[in-house]
Amino acid sequence: MPEQLIQINNLTYTYANGFSALKGINININKNEFVAIIGQNGSGKSTLLKNLTGLLKPAIGDVLVDGLNTKEVSIAKLSCKVGFVLQNPDRQLFADTVEEEISFGPKNMKFSLQEIKERVEMALEYTGLKDNRDKFPPSLSAGERAKVVIASVVAMRPEIIILDEPTTGQDYRGCYQIMNIAREFHRAGHTVIVVTHNMALVAEYAYRTIVFCKGEVLLDGTAREVFGQPKILQMSYIIPPQITQIGQALEGELKTKKTFLRVDEIRDFISEIYNA
Amino acid sequence: MNQPVIEVKKLYYRYPYADRYVLNDINFSVNKGEFLCITGENGAGKTTLSLIISGIIPQAQGGKMRGTVTIAGLDTSEHELAVLSQNIGIVLEDPETQLFTSKVINEVAFGAENLQIPPEEIFSRIRWALKVVRLEGYENQHPMMLSGGQKQRVAIASVLAMRPNILVLDEPTSQLDPIGTIEVFEVIKELKEKYSMTIVMVTHKSEEMAYFADNILVLSHGSVLAYGKPKDILSNREVTTNAWITIPQISELYLKLKERGIDLGEFPILQEEGVALIRDLLEKRLSANA
Amino acid sequence: MPVIEYLPGNSFFHKLDPRVKIIFLLSFAVFIFTTRNFYIISVILALALFLWITSGIPIAKIINIVRLMLPIFIFVIIVQALFQVGHTNLVSPLIPKFVPLIGGRGRITLEGTIFGLVIGYRLLTLIILMPLISMTTDINTLCLGMVKMGMSYKIAYTATIAINMIPSMEEQIMTVMDAQKLRGFAVFEEGRIHEKMKAYPTLVVPMVIGAMKKSMLMSVAMDARAFGSKKTRTYIDKIAFTATDYSALIMLIILLGILSYYNFIR
Numbered sequence: 001m002p003e004q005l006i007q008i009n010n011l012t013y014t015y016a017n018g019f020s021a022l023k024g025i026n027i028n029i030n031k032n033e034f035v036a037i038i039g040q041n042g043s044g045k046s047t048l049l050k051n052l053t054g055l056l057k058p059a060i061g062d063v064l065v066d067g068l069n070t071k072e073v074s075i076a077k078l079s080c081k082v083g084f085v086l087q088n089p090d091r092q093l094f095a096d097t098v099e100e101e102i103s104f105g106p107k108n109m110k111f112s113l114q115e116i117k118e119r120v121e122m123a124l125e126y127t128g129l130k131d132n133r134d135k136f137p138p139s140l141s142a143g144e145r146a147k148v149v150i151a152s153v154v155a156m157r158p159e160i161i162i163l164d165e166p167t168t169g170q171d172y173r174g175c176y177q178i179m180n181i182a183r184e185f186h187r188a189g190h191t192v193i194v195v196t197h198n199m200a201l202v203a204e205y206a207y208r209t210i211v212f213c214k215g216e217v218l219l220d221g222t223a224r225e226v227f228g229q230p231k232i233l234q235m236s237y238i239i240p241p242q243i244t245q246i247g248q249a250l251e252g253e254l255k256t257k258k259t260f261l262r263v264d265e266i267r268d269f270i271s272e273i274y275n276a
Numbered sequence: 277m278n279q280p281v282i283e284v285k286k287l288y289y290r291y292p293y294a295d296r297y298v299l300n301d302i303n304f305s306v307n308k309g310e311f312l313c314i315t316g317e318n319g320a321g322k323t324t325l326s327l328i329i330s331g332i333i334p335q336a337q338g339g340k341m342r343g344t345v346t347i348a349g350l351d352t353s354e355h356e357l358a359v360l361s362q363n364i365g366i367v368l369e370d371p372e373t374q375l376f377t378s379k380v381i382n383e384v385a386f387g388a389e390n391l392q393i394p395p396e397e398i399f400s401r402i403r404w405a406l407k408v409v410r411l412e413g414y415e416n417q418h419p420m421m422l423s424g425g426q427k428q429r430v431a432i433a434s435v436l437a438m439r440p441n442i443l444v445l446d447e448p449t450s451q452l453d454p455i456g457t458i459e460v461f462e463v464i465k466e467l468k469e470k471y472s473m474t475i476v477m478v479t480h481k482s483e484e485m486a487y488f489a490d491n492i493l494v495l496s497h498g499s500v501l502a503y504g505k506p507k508d509i510l511s512n513r514e515v516t517t518n519a520w521i522t523i524p525q526i527s528e529l530y531l532k533l534k535e536r537g538i539d540l541g542e543f544p545i546l547q548e549e550g551v552a553l554i555r556d557l558l559e560k561r562l563s564a565n566a
Numbered sequence: 567m568p569v570i571e572y573l574p575g576n577s578f579f580h581k582l583d584p585r586v587k588i589i590f591l592l593s594f595a596v597f598i599f600t601t602r603n604f605y606i607i608s609v610i611l612a613l614a615l616f617l618w619i620t621s622g623i624p625i626a627k628i629i630n631i632v633r634l635m636l637p638i639f640i641f642v643i644i645v646q647a648l649f650q651v652g653h654t655n656l657v658s659p660l661i662p663k664f665v666p667l668i669g670g671r672g673r674i675t676l677e678g679t680i681f682g683l684v685i686g687y688r689l690l691t692l693i694i695l696m697p698l699i700s701m702t703t704d705i706n707t708l709c710l711g712m713v714k715m716g717m718s719y720k721i722a723y724t725a726t727i728a729i730n731m732i733p734s735m736e737e738q739i740m741t742v743m744d745a746q747k748l749r750g751f752a753v754f755e756e757g758r759i760h761e762k763m764k765a766y767p768t769l770v771v772p773m774v775i776g777a778m779k780k781s782m783l784m785s786v787a788m789d790a791r792a793f794g795s796k797k798t799r800t801y802i803d804k805i806a807f808t809a810t811d812y813s814a815l816i817m818l819i820i821l822l823g824i825l826s827y828y829n830f831i832r
Binding site for chain 3 (some may be wrong): 053076079080083090093094108138152
Binding site (some may be wrong): 040041141142143168169170171172173174197200237238239241242243245246249250253254263264266267270271273274276 | 423453483521524525532536538550551554557558559561565
């Protein structure tokens with residue numbers, strides 16, 4: 001029986017200006033899941049992430065992270081369980097060197113110097129930043145700065161890591177590197193939650209996909225299940241990845257209602273029919 | 277007879293206080309009404325090139341520039357920005373760094389005011405520009421209160437109000453959500469199809485390149501890696517791998533089917549195009565088997 | 567921050583030409599800092615509050631401003647009380663004699679304390695006067711007013727654009743604080759004063775770098791709009807003196823006259 005790492009019960013949050021961002025959300029996330037959260041801006045995704053990390057506290061309902069109730073625990077304490085990589089890396093860099101930046105988290109957790117050193121090395125290795133360890137973080141390229149922030153969070157070895165639109169403004173190589181780090185983290189047994197607008201990445205990397213629309217959960221299932229419902233997705237202005245759309249357009253010819261997520265899948269299908 | 281409205285010859289550029297050149301031996305031209313996409317990995321020099329084409333470098337931002345850049349017949353190092361900006365306008369990546377006033381109408385007027393255009397003329401330009409970007413009715417809104425897509429459209433409108441014939445767009449949708457991206461996409465489409473503007477767009481998104489580009493210029497490490505028609509560039513594995521360009525998934529499908537010995541005939545870059553080819557292929561196969 | 571917002575309205579003060587408002591602010595500011603007369607400053611303060619209320623701006627904002635400025639007021643009063651020249655000692659010596667090395671030093675004087683209070687009072691009045699202008703005037707109109715009064719448009723626009731950046735800089739600082747909390751840094755939530763004092767400077771570097779990057783990008787965008795390419799520019803906004811403005815100016819002159827009389831005749 002998989003353990004429930006995150007329990008969100010009836011989470012409701014309204015901002016000071018009256019905007020009702022979340023309306024009674026119920027979600028359970030287990031250990032070692034890879035979840036993508038999608039939906040248009042204003043649908044509640046960021047508010048959800050802030051509630052998961054304690055930056056915001058629920059007005060109604062509870063958020064339990066590995067047994068801790070976010071209303072009862074400080075943000076700093078919660079950060080040992082759930083690491084949050086915010087959207088803009090520049091707002092999360094405040095040290096003089098990459099190495100100092102990465103060691104900030106473990107230092108706050110009061111580890112021994114030896115332990116801190118180990119974790120910093122591990123994080124540098126993980127994110128391919130070993131050659132940049134002495135550099136001034138703001139002087140690095142956009143992709144490298146994003147990786148420094150991820151490394152800083154990884155060094156805390158949280159059970160859960162949340163990435164808020166990690167690929168905005170990145171080129172293909174940057175996207176690829178960041179998503180692969182997330183995938184490695186998942187393979188190492190951690191839970192990964194990614195908020196993104198890039199549907200091709202969701203299809204490529206995510207197992208579970210949750211769709212938000214106007215403060216409510218519209219769909220919650222595997223990426224395949226979710227992208228197989230284009231009409232519902234339209235309500236949240238979401239368009240499935242091109243390859244899925246291609247599959248849907250060729251439903252008649254391929255004689256299948258299967259939802260395709262990868263180029264290989266549809267290539268194999270076409271191949272079979274062609275050679276039949 | 278198609279005239280080049282942008283001509284770049286033997287361009288080299290180095291930022292002030294920098295020791296290496298970020299652009300080396302760049303040569304290309306853009307004809308009237310053409311849509312050129314510039315692409316390449318981050319750091320390849322795309323933004324620098326777009327600033328040079330629009331005259332901001334060297335007129336407003338220094339550095340060392342060699343070679344010539346001619347816009348609508350004007351050499352950018354010999355004409356002031358006031359003149360150049362009436363021929364070529366540039367929209368940057370981040371909408372928030374392009375908004376300076378507290379009302380949309382003031383924002384759109386900003387550039388024209390700087391050019392000393394008389395107020396009545398500015399008002400008619402504002403009306404036109406807001407119509408093109410579909411923001412009529414938003415005149416008195418505070419720009420910072422708008423959505424990302426709306427902000428970017430205001431930025432486009434404020435450049436349009438200066439009435440350039442050439443528009444440079446530097447990754448206009450990279451900071452926007454899908455809705456904002458579609459909004460800006462539609463505006464660009466209209467500018468191309470209805471107003472026949474010459475457009476240079478820097479982008480990473482292969483769908484945008486496939487849809488809009490007449491030609492693609494690929495930059496890598498400050499030099500031109502490749503230049504050509506979208507189908508030629510996107511089907512060139514060597515170029516796309518070296519410059520870290522993603523190709524549309526339909527194009528990838530074509531290549532992967534080819535690996536299995538299945539030839540769709542033409543290299544598709546648009547979804548509809550590829551789907552039609554696959555349909556044809558399967559139909560022919562079915563009737564061949566029958 | 568309250569200084570930047572614009573709250574549209576139809577009050578007397580709202581409708582005044584921005585130039586009149588600027589003259590209003592400048593003349594009172596000069597007065598505030600050249601007089602030591604408590605009553606005169608009080609009159610100006612009362613006028614500011616009166617205009618504040620009649621303009622329809624919520625009182626809550628004044629309380630907000632005062633709360634934000636409180637640390638500065640206290641700081642000023644303490645500094646003046648301790649170091650200003652004065653004869654009448656209230657507390658002397660400040661540091662008890664038995665303390666080694668520095669014992670027997672320091673004193674709080676009456677004159678100093680009073681002087682500190684006067685400075686504090688001046689600042690308070692000024693702090694209430696300034697938002698009165700910015701909250702009742704659209705920033706573009708204000709900018710135009712300054713230009714018509716002879717300020718270079720480059721300076722006027724640069725100043726207003728910079729001011730407009732302040733809210734986003736504030737937001738940046740909050741985000742950096744959040745980022746630190748998210749990495750286990752508990753000081754902002756639970757730390758003691760001296761720990762917090764040590765931590766605040768770390769927020770400055772990312773904010774400054776962020777502001778620098780943003781300014782560089784904005785300057786490129788302004789170049790793209792040909793800003794500064796010509797000596798003058800045209801404006802779509804119009805401002806013009808009306809009868810209301812002239813009468814306001816006359817009232818202002820009369821008031822200044824009365825205040826000057828009391829100030830210089832004592």
